[in-house]
Amino acid sequence: MQKSTKEMEQRKEINLDSVLESLRPYGRYNLLNFVLLLFPVLLSSFYECGFIFEAQEQTYRCKVFGCDGRYNDTSWVDYAIPKNKERDRPDSCKRYVPLNVTEFQCTPEQFSNETMPCDAYVYEQSQSLVEEFNLGCQEWKRALVGTVHNSGMFAAMLVTGAISDRFGRRVAVGMAATASFIFGIARAFAPGYLSYLTLHFLEAGFGGGLYPSAYVFAVELVGLKQRVIVSAMCNMTFVVGVVLIAMLAWFVNNWRTYILILYSPAIIVGIYVWFMNESARWLLSKGKKDQAIRTLKRAAKINNLDPRNLELDALSDPLLKSDNQTVDKKSQFSKAIRSSIIWKRLLICSFLWLTCSLVYYGLSINSVSLSGNKYVSFMLVVLVEIPAYIVVVIVLDKYGRKKTMITTYLTCAATSLLFAFLPRSDWWSIPLYLIGKWSVTLTYSSVYIYVSEVFPTNMRQTLISVCSTAGRIGSLIAPLTPLLSVYHRSMPTVIFGGMCFLSSLLVIMLPETRNMRLPDTIEEAEELSRMKSKTDTS
Structure with missing residues (x-):
């Protein structure tokens, strides 16, 4: 025995x-x-x-019958289509009403000052989905x-x-x-x-x-x-x-x-x-x-x-x-449903993921272009994330998951709130904005790693998917945040800062997973909340 x-x-x-x-x-x-x-x-x-x-x-304008295709130049656009002053180009959806004349020669005298909706369009880029x-x-x-x-x-x-x-x-x-x-x-x-x-x-x-x-x-x-x-x-x-x-x-x-x-x-x-x-x-x-x-x-x-x-x-x-004797597979799901620890962890991680998604995409959508070329601008905004992923490799194992997430959430909160209330003309507002974007990128990566470590193997991707679904809500809301600027120009970044600050407080309630092996069962996942990391106890 x-x-x-x-x-x-x-x-x-x-x-x-x-x-x-x-x-x-x-x-x-x-x-x-x-x-x-x-x-x-x-x-x-x-x-x-x-x-x-x-x-x-896509860029497009009204098609003016009698003018389009008749002349090699497009100087007639100035008196046939009103100008959009904000974008400094012809209006996309309106044109001047043509006067009822016997012979239409597309001259300035043959257009009134009244406008009408377009009934056809000329698209700048052919073979596009919009066209x-x-x-x-x-x-x-x-x-x-x-x-x-x-x-x-x-x-x-x-x-x-x-x-x-x-x-x-x-x-x-x-x-x-x-x-x-x-x-x-x-x-x-x-x-x-x-x-x-x-x-x-x-x-x-x-x-x-x-x-x-x-x-x-x-x-x-x-x-x-x-x-x-x-x-x-x-x-x-x-x-x-x-x-x-x-x-x-x-x-x-x-x-x-x-x-x-x-x-x-x-x-x-x-x-x-x-x-x-x-x-x-x-x-x-x-x-x-x-x-x-x-x-x-x-x-x-x-x-x-x-x-x-x-x-x-x-x-x-x-x-x-x-x-x-082997544990019934269905009992593992039942244990997860009944576990208050798993439920609390799932709700907090879902909120953390939602915050990361909302702030990450929100800052991207509300950011200032880095160049006149939209493709180059897009690539630069994405490439700036690579340093964050390199830093993640260094800090997560050295300082732990919780300290890293709390620090990056607070950094993003601080930079977002400072950006909201600083004059936009100051030279330091753009660096603050970029630091906030960099911080939330680092946080997003940290949360993705952390969530994969606190749930058991037999339900890991199901529970990760629940958190990811919450994040998808954030990405759905993010495109709407620019509309809040109508009420106050700083409202989007204030919301981003508030969400990050609240998330930093919620992280405190979660267990540390540095130097912990991946939990395979509900019991092992629950045990994470009852023990400290090996590094903390050494």
């Missing part, structure tokens, strides 16, 4: 994190998997942000593309999380990539505006979980010491993808060709992901210990290691209750 007890104690000491460390985190097996998973991360940036240039704002669907002076229809996209992404979060946690990370990535390919390519051939919107919603709804699925898959490949670096790799890959979108849109004017180029590579992921090994951590969480051991043995062979030295047979099963 004593021998049996001793064996069980030895067995519990061997966990997946220690095995992953022994497997060499940056060995050939993981490096290959990182490449295979960072590719869908890159593609997810295309699919999450591609609509920005797909349905971008093809004739959306002139229907700005709400163009903006509706983004709303439909975000609505589809909103629906995708919970569905993808449930699929990932029930059927596996590999299945979730494969289904999302395949759906993106099918509905994305179909959208490129949409015959009309309504069919285009429908396909856009379906593509986002079924394929919108590509990033979180690939992200969770990648994080579960490594132990606790490498999680921050892997997360930073995902974030920087996403940034590179967004820059590539701007470069592609700069050179490809046809919106249908643009979509085909973006979505065609998804089929590659949809094929090769089925040849990848499933996450060993997910397999263990589902009680599939034999499959997990086979996966780890394959990894050991690829890394030129002897599987016998890893003591895989003694690997503890996170759902193992005793030698002959």
Whole structure:
């Protein structure tokens, strides 16, 4: 009996994190998997942000019959179409009423001072979505593309999380990539505006979980010491993808060709992901210990290691209750529903994510352009985020998750509030704004890492998806924040500052996860709130 007890104690000491460390985190097996998973991360940036240039704002004016196409010059525009003083260009939706004359020669005398709505348009850029669907002076229809996209992404979060946690990370990535390919390519051939919107919603709804699925898959490949670096790799890959979108849109004017180029590579992921090994951590969480051991043995062979030295047979099963009894999978969901600790953590993390999303996109939308070229401006605003992701790798492991999030939330709050009340003409207002953007980027990355560490493996992506869904609400609200400037020019940044300050207080109520292995069960996740990190107790 004593021998049996001793064996069980030895067995519990061997966990997946220690095995992953022994497997060499940056060995050939993981490096290959990182490449295979960072590719869908890159593609997810295309699919999450591609609509920005797909349905971008276009310059157009009224078509004046009798004038357009009659003369090589357009000097007649000055007396045929009123000028928009704010934008210093011809008005987009109005033209002067032509006088009833026998012969219309398009001269100044043949136009009155009264205006009328346009009945046809001349678009500056041909082969654009706005021009093809004739959306002139229907700005709400163009903006509706983004709303439909975000609505589809909103629906995708919970569905993808449930699929990932029930059927596996590999299945979730494969289904999302395949759906993106099918509905994305179909959208490129949409015959009309309504069919285009429908396909856009379906593509986002079924394929919108590509990033979180690939992200969770990648994080579960490594132990606790490498999680921050892997997360930073995902974030920087996403940034590179967004820059590539701007470069592609700069050179490809046809919106249908643009979509085909973006979505065609998804089929590659949809094929090769089925040849990848499933996450060993997910397999263990589902009680599939034999499959997990086979996966780890394959990894050991690829890394030129002897599987016998890893003591895989003694690997503890996170759902193992005793030698002959396994916890019912459904009971884990019931425990999560009844756990006040999990509920409190879920609500706080959802609010943190909502704040990050609202402030991040809100600051981007309300920011000042860095150059006259919209593509260059967009790329510069995105590239400024890379330093934040580099800093994340350094500070999260050195100072901990809580201290980092509290500091960055407070920094963003302070800079936002100072910017709101400082004269905009002062030289220091723009640096403050950029520091706020940099801070919320760092916070966003920290929250993404932290949320993946406080929930159990068997429900990790489902609960992450709930938080991500809350974040999607923030991204839906963000485009509306400029409208608040009508009431007071500083109202948007005051709201951003207040949200960040409140979030910094809520972080205090959460547990620290630095140097903690990923919890596999509800009990282990709850235990995080009852213990301090190893660093704090050392």
